[in-house]
Amino acid sequence: MNVVTIIGARPQFIKASVVNSEIRKRSENRDLGHNREIIVHTGQHYDYNMSRVFFDELDIPEPHYHLEVGSGSHGSMTARMMSKIEEVLNVEHPDWVLVYGDTNSTLAGAIVAAKMHIPIAHVEAGLRSFNKRMPEELNRVLTDHMSEALFTPTEIATANLVREGITEGVILTGDVMFDAFLQFKEKAAARSRILDTLDLSSGSYCLATVHRQENTDDCRRLTNIFSALKELSYGGQQIVLPLHPRTRKALEQNNICIDDNTGIRVIEAVGYLDMIHLEANAGLICTDSGGVQKEAYFAGVPCITLRDETEWVETVEAGANILAGAEKQAILNACTLARNTNVTVQPGLYGDGDAAAKIVDSFDAKH
Ligand code: UD1
Ligand code: UDP
Numbered sequence: 001m002n003v004v005t006i007i008g009a010r011p012q013f014i015k016a017s018v019v020n021s022e023i024r025k026r027s028e029n030r031d032l033g034h035n036r037e038i039i040v041h042t043g044q045h046y047d048y049n050m051s052r053v054f055f056d057e058l059d060i061p062e063p064h065y066h067l068e069v070g071s072g073s074h075g076s077m078t079a080r081m082m083s084k085i086e087e088v089l090n091v092e093h094p095d096w097v098l099v100y101g102d103t104n105s106t107l108a109g110a111i112v113a114a115k116m117h118i119p120i121a122h123v124e125a126g127l128r129s130f131n132k133r134m135p136e137e138l139n140r141v142l143t144d145h146m147s148e149a150l151f152t153p154t155e156i157a158t159a160n161l162v163r164e165g166i167t168e169g170v171i172l173t174g175d176v177m178f179d180a181f182l183q184f185k186e187k188a189a190a191r192s193r194i195l196d197t198l199d200l201s202s203g204s205y206c207l208a209t210v211h212r213q214e215n216t217d218d219c220r221r222l223t224n225i226f227s228a229l230k231e232l233s234y235g236g237q238q239i240v241l242p243l244h245p246r247t248r249k250a251l252e253q254n255n256i257c258i259d260d261n262t263g264i265r266v267i268e269a270v271g272y273l274d275m276i277h278l279e280a281n282a283g284l285i286c287t288d289s290g291g292v293q294k295e296a297y298f299a300g301v302p303c304i305t306l307r308d309e310t311e312w313v314e315t316v317e318a319g320a321n322i323l324a325g326a327e328k329q330a331i332l333n334a335c336t337l338a339r340n341t342n343v344t345v346q347p348g349l350y351g352d353g354d355a356a357a358k359i360v361d362s363f364d365a366k367h
Pocket of ligand 2: 011014211268269270271273275288289292295
């Protein structure tokens with residue numbers, strides 16, 4: 001089976017790494033699997049610490065195709081990706097196109113494959129925020145409705161698909177990000193020097209990430225979030241903020257300064273090993289990231305989500321994640337509450353760490 005995998009953004013490299021490693025493991029033992037994976041990097045993310053670092057750390061092979069699309073508006077970026085992906089698929093004629101998550105790279109790959117009548121496999125199918133102003137919601141709904149194999153991370157994701165009339169080809173695999181977390185957390189603990197470098201002690205700091213368009217492109221929300229983080233830090237809470245390049249630009253454009261005296265440590269975005277080590281040792285996590293919300297849960301660290309809704313509702317129901325939105329006082333109240341929360345990690349909520357194996361099983365079964 002020839003599978004063309006289309007990835008382009010930071011979380012997709014992490015998700016694809018575990019599936020790629022499972023495909024390679026099986027193809028080394030030819031009795032187990034016969035899949036050939038052709039990796040296409042759209043170039044949506046391109047800075048060293050948004051792209052290359054993940055290939056190096058997570059042992060992802062060099063992409064067969066690098067489309068070097070770069071940044072742009074949603075329409076122009078997606079269109080450039082589509083035209084280049086079409087050229088690749090015309091050469092490769094794969095049996096399947098494999099896409100991940102909900103980025104513009106996901107949608108571009110899915111539209112082109114669907115129009116060429118190549119079946120699409122979607123990893124992380126069925127997630128919904130029910131907020132159609134989010135670019136990711138549009139990307140994921142459209143991709144799901146074009147896919148023939150839909151690998152869902154949770155029972156709720158499966159139920160969302162059923163509600164939209166999608167019942168064929170749905171396989172509940174669990175979450176590939178849980179696989180990745182389990183596979184890399186010990187390596188991260190052994191290799192990462194980030195706590196020493198930043199002079200942090202375990203459990204003492206709050207880890208924060210902000211990058212969601214609804215926060216960066218709304219001056220009021222961005223200002224409120226950073227006012228809350230500053231106030232937390234003035235109250236003595238050390239905060240570490242690996243900064244997404246989108247947010248760096250938004251802070252500059254809105255003249256939001258983070259002085260050294262705030263106690264907020266602003267650092268460049270970090271690689272996955274440093275990131276999961278930072279998460280595992282944090283006392284508290286504040287984020288608008290989908291992946292980081294779940295990793296907080298996997299690590300048993302209380303999380304505040306800087307959004308009005310989440311796709312990962314299980315974490316909220318489990319009492320591990322508080323949806324605080326982007327109002328300053330609500331964020332501060334949530335932090336007080338979260339600091340007194342003990343997170344109990346329930347086994348199986350995001351699968352058993354074998355989502356990648358189940359995904360590759362399903363390709364093997366199609367031979
Ligand atoms: C994208 C995804 C989002 C995902 C996030 C993961 C879409 C619609 N959004 O958002 O779902 O959560 O990736 O991080 O696909 N930039 C750089 N260097 C880079 C990459 C980006 O400077 O290597 C800057 C550029 O100014 C760019 C901006 O960040 O315009 C936004 O990048 P883009 O890929 O459009 O969206 P993300 O916010 O990263
Ligand atoms: N991540 C990382 N370095 C960072 C910030 C995040 O490696 O500086 C990882 C994080 O551990 C998670 C993934 O990137 O696995 C989440 O990606 P992101 O927050 O960019 O996107 P989302 O999950 O919201 O789509």
